[in-house]
Amino acid sequence: MLRRTPRLFAATLAVAALALGACAEKTSDTPAAGGSPSAAASYPVTVGSLTLDQRPEKIVSLSPSATEMLFAIGAGKQVTAADDNSNYPAEAPKSDLSGFQPNAEAIAAKTPDLVVLSNDTNKIVDQLTALKIPVFLTPAATTLDDTYRQITELGTLTGHPTEAADVVTRMKDDIAKLVADLPKRSEKLTYFHELGPELYTATSKTFIGSIYSLAGLENIADPADADGKSGGYPQLSQEVIVKANPDFVFLADTKCCQQSADTVKARAGWAGITAVKKNQVVGLDDDIASRWGPRVVDLLRTIIDATAKVPA
Structure with missing residues (x-):
């Protein structure tokens, strides 16, 4: 299993590959592996600079987020x-x-x-293009709109535009309902999102931070990256976190690093943090918390369910 450093985590986001442990549990949104191509699909199709003359039947996905998207839109049987x-x-x-x-x-x-692919590491795009292999880049999303666009584009390329549109619509509807049902609070609850026990985190400027913002939460890490030098992923000290006294601690390192409410409580000074005292240390699924595919809805639901227990 991998331990995340800032460089490793940034690279991981770029290639959509934080699968630090066993497979995640299936949820009610488990995608279908197969599915027939949409009746409206016809070729050739063009997305950006890529044109496919016929439906791809042997897809290689080198991005966990893209893999989830492909299965969600019914293109799973085309992924070899x-x-x-x-x-x-x-x-x-x-x-x-x-x-x-x-x-x-x-x-x-x-x-x-x-x-x-999610990243052009080692100029792999040029290498594959030279071999006449079509390549489609799906870079790490920075907004939900990026996620919706990538799902739509993959639907177009794989012959599943209707299914892709349905996935996007369902995601938007589910997120809208979750946000609409948020309790009205006079003051925002604060949180710390932990990427690893080294205390690297994500600010509101990142994709993961935007999900917490939808849940109406305030990120204690934002001041640490006010100048943007850490690219949205600063490392906080224990002293800074204890002083900020977050209402919630969300652990995205339960698989990779076996972190839990007990390990957090055992850290020097952490027992007095509101999140610890009120049993508001929430373990997340590492995979769901690091990908930007359809399961971001599950992540938002987990965050909202946890915070909804606090009286408004």
Whole structure:
């Protein structure tokens, strides 16, 4: 299992690959692996600079987020290989291919008619293009609109535009309902989102931070990256966190690093934090908390369910 440093975590976001542990549990939004192409799908199709003359039937996905998107829109049966961190859904064809250090020869050996990547590491796009292998980049999302756009574009490329539109609509509707049902508070609850026991975190400027903002929470880490030098992922000291006294601590390191309410309480000075005293240390699924696919709805629901227990 990986331990996250700021460099590792930033790189991980870029390639959508924080699968730090066992496969995540399935939720009510578990995607369907198969599905017929949309009746409206016709080829050739063009997304950005990529044109496909026919529906891809041998897709290699080197991004866990993209893998989740592809299965959610009914293109799962077209995915013939996924990277070594694509652990959801369970039927995803996980392989030894790496999204961190993609190898053109190993990818080409899968004879794909489409490769989906989240980062152009080692100029892999040029390498695959030289081999006449179509490549589609799905960079790390910074907003929910990025997620919706990527799902839509993958739907177009794979012949599932209608299914993709349905997924986007369902996500928007679910999120709108969750936000509409938020209790009205005179003061925002504060939180600390933990990426690892080294106390790296994410500010409101990041994708994960935007999800917490939807839940109406205030991020204690925002002042630490006011100048933007840490790219939205500062490392806080124990003293800063204890002084900020967050109402909630959300742990996105329960799988990778076995962190829990008990390990947090045992840290020097943390027993007096409101989150600890009121049993408001919330363990998250590492995978769901680090990807930007359809399961962001599950993440938002977990956050809102936890905070809703606090009287308005």
